[in-house]
Amino acid sequence: MDVSTYLAEGGTDIYCDLLVPRRVPVEVVFESPTIIAFWHSRPTHEYHFVVAPKRHVADIRSPDTDAIWADVLSALKAVLDLIPVTAAGGRVITNCGRFQQSKHLHFHVVGGRQLSS
Numbered sequence: 001m002d003v004s005t006y007l008a009e010g011g012t013d014i015y016c017d018l019l020v021p022r023r024v025p026v027e028v029v030f031e032s033p034t035i036i037a038f039w040h041s042r043p044t045h046e047y048h049f050v051v052a053p054k055r056h057v058a059d060i061r062s063p064d065t066d067a068i069w070a071d072v073l074s075a076l077k078a079v080l081d082l083i084p085v086t087a088a089g090g091r092v093i094t095n096c097g098r099f100q101q102s103k104h105l106h107f108h109v110v111g112g113r114q115l116s117s
């Protein structure tokens with residue numbers, strides 16, 4: 001199954017269903033026993049990565065985040081380091097509630113120029 005089909009069929013957790021088990025191709029840039037990070041398949045910026053826990057955590061408000069915060073922060077720092085200094089910095093974004101399309105905690109790490117859509 002591809003991502004478009006998954007979303008069209010109402011899938012709500014692309015991480016547990018497709019990305020973490022690698023049922024679709026992902027270009028991994030960082031991986032630890034608990035965290036995976038990869039290039040976003042539909043980037044909004046020149047550098048656009050996604051960082052997510054491998055096990056299910058609903059969103060940043062979940063009590064389940066307590067056990068993985070140190071791992072998340074290490075991963076975010078490692079992924080931010082992939083953005084070259086010439087890109088003049090990066091941003092870390094996470095969504096919850098109505099702003100969160102996929103109901104699995106994830107962080108967008110972006111940098112460089114914004115891409116037109």
Ligand SMILES: [Zn+2]
Pocket residue numbers: 013015016017055056057103104
């Ligand atoms: Zn999940």
